[in-house]
Amino acid sequence: MMENxxxxxxxxxxxxxxxxxxxxxxxxxxxxxxLEIAIREPRQPRCLYEMLREEYPADHxxxxxxxxxxxxxxxxxxxxxxxxxxxxxxxxxxxxxxxxAFETFQNTVAILRGPHGCPWDKKQTHRSLRDDILQxxxxxxxxxxxxxxxxxxxxxGDVLLHIVMQAQIxxxxxxxxxxxxxAHINDKIIYRHEHxxxxxEEISPEQVMVRWEQIKQKERExxxxxxxxxxxxxxxxxxxxxxxxxxxxxxxxGFDWETEExxxxxxxxxxxxxxxxxxxxxxxxxxxxxxxxxxSLARRQKIDPETALRMANLKFYHRxxxxxxxxxxxxxxxxxxxxxxxxxxxxxxxxxxxERKE
Numbered sequence: 099m100m101e102n103x104x105x106x107x108x109x110x111x112x113x114x115x116x117x118x119x120x121x122x123x124x125x126x127x128x129x130x131x132x133l134e135i136a137i138r139e140p141r142q143p144r145c146l147y148e149m150l151r152e153e154y155p156a157d158h159x160x161x162x163x164x165x166x167x168x169x170x171x172x173x174x175x176x177x178x179x180x181x182x183x184x185x186x187x188x189x190x191x192x193x194x195x196x197x198x199a200f201e202t203f204q205n206t207v208a209i210l211r212g213p214h215g216c217p218w219d220k221k222q223t224h225r226s227l228r229d230d231i232l233q234x235x236x237x238x239x240x241x242x243x244x245x246x247x248x249x250x251x252x253x254x255g256d257v258l259l260h261i262v263m264q265a266q267i268x269x270x271x272x273x274x275x276x277x278x279x280x281a282h283i284n285d286k287i288i289y290r291h292e293h294x295x296x297x298x299e300e301i302s303p304e305q306v307m308v309r310w311e312q313i314k315q316k317e318r319e320x321x322x323x324x325x326x327x328x329x330x331x332x333x334x335x336x337x338x339x340x341x342x343x344x345x346x347x348x349x350x351x352g353f354d355w356e357t358e359e360x361x362x363x364x365x366x367x368x369x370x371x372x373x374x375x376x377x378x379x380x381x382x383x384x385x386x387x388x389x390x391x392x393x394s395l396a397r398r399q400k401i402d403p404e405t406a407l408r409m410a411n412l413k414f415y416h417r418x419x420x421x422x423x424x425x426x427x428x429x430x431x432x433x434x435x436x437x438x439x440x441x442x443x444x445x446x447x448x449x450x451x452x453e454r455k456e
Contacts, residue, residue: 118146118189126152131191132199140189147176154194161190204276207262211270224267231260232334243408289313311350327351339404341393349397358398365391413451420447 114133118140121127129135131153140146140162150158150173160171164185176182183189196202210219234256241249265276288295290313293306301309318330331343348354355361368391372384396403421443425432432440 112193113190118183121146121149125149130199130201131194132196132202134193135191137189137191138187140183140186143176143179143182146189147173150176150191153198154191158194159192161192162186163188163190203258204262204266207259207266208269211263211266219263222263222267224264227260227263231257231264234260239408240412243405243412308350311347336404338389338393338407339402341390342397342403345394345397355394355398358395361391361394361398365395416451417444417447420444420450 112134113136114129115136115138116129118137121137122141122145125148127135127149137146154173156172156174158173160173160175162169162171162182164187166185171182207219210216212220234253238250238253238257241247241253261279262276265274265279268274268278269276290310293299293301293309314330315327327347328344331340331347333340335343345354355364365388368384368387372381372388375381375384393403396406421435421440422432424443425435
């Protein structure tokens with residue numbers, strides 16, 4: 099027997115009550131899903147469904163309460179019945195397990211850094227975790243490149259750990275809070291998307307990028323930041339990504355090749371100079387110029403050269419691994435297999451990769 103509306107006159111301490119009207123403009127619940135939530139005077143079932151499905155599974159149980167009594171639902175029911183909330187006073191959403199809440203994870207990290215926490219975690223500093231953060235980001239990119247969602251979920255969690263850990267170190271040092279981090283990026287994103295949050299208008303992705311650079315330039319001027327237009331691009335980035343970022347930003351100010359043919363001409367020139375180079379230092383310089391030209395070609399085609407090279411590396415990895423597997427299955431050493439046999443296995447793998455794409 100379901101409880102009726104009068105039962106909510108005595109709201110338990112762990113229930114958060116939200117107004118249905120206050121949720122109308124939102125795309126995401128303003129409270130963690132680890133709390134029991136009661137939505138007073140719920141509205142627009144399908145809109146609420148779109149919001150809740152970002153946190154809850156389709157079969158998540160709900161309770162709809164009215165003066166006449168209560169009714170058991172599933173989240174998916176909200177997507178099928180537009181008149182579902184007629185006469186309803188509350189929609190009660192039972193909580194998800196605590197580990198689904200961001201705040202729970204923050205608490206876990208805070209305990210690790212607390213007086214009775216882990217000795218290793220307690221000794222970490224902003225700088226000591228620097229290389230680990232970079233490694234986790236690369237592992238996330240690996241998951242994305244492989245289109246492996248299970249790996250992506252795991253690596254996103256590892257990256258999130260470092261974000262929360264850095265914030266907790268800031269809290270422990272009295273430098274900043276997680277709220278400061280979130281408020282800063284939230285304000286920045288809203289400010290840079292005037293066409294969404296200010297005066298809505300339809301613009302192209304290319305126009306968005308032009309405005310983005312113009313807004314960032316105004317932000318630098320407002321902060322009285324001195325330096326050139328390339329300042330602010332991290333010098334710790336991989337070289338291909340750094341060259342790509344330099345060129346993209348410079349192109350916004352018209353510092354760019356007029357046509358793709360101009361770039362091919364420059365590349366031909368750089369290849370010739372590389373062939374004429376004598377010393378290792380000269381060859382290194384000319385090879386750098388060749389790579390910089392190739393980045394220009396990639397940018398013209400809207401190709402991220404860093405991603406393109408990572409995908410080529412991944413393709414090479416799979417093909418060589420396939421050849422190794424063939425050798426192992428025959429009880430042979432890879433180094434003893436004749437070149438023509440290696441090539442045959444290599445081509446077999448290439449054919450299999452093409453079949454998967456098709």
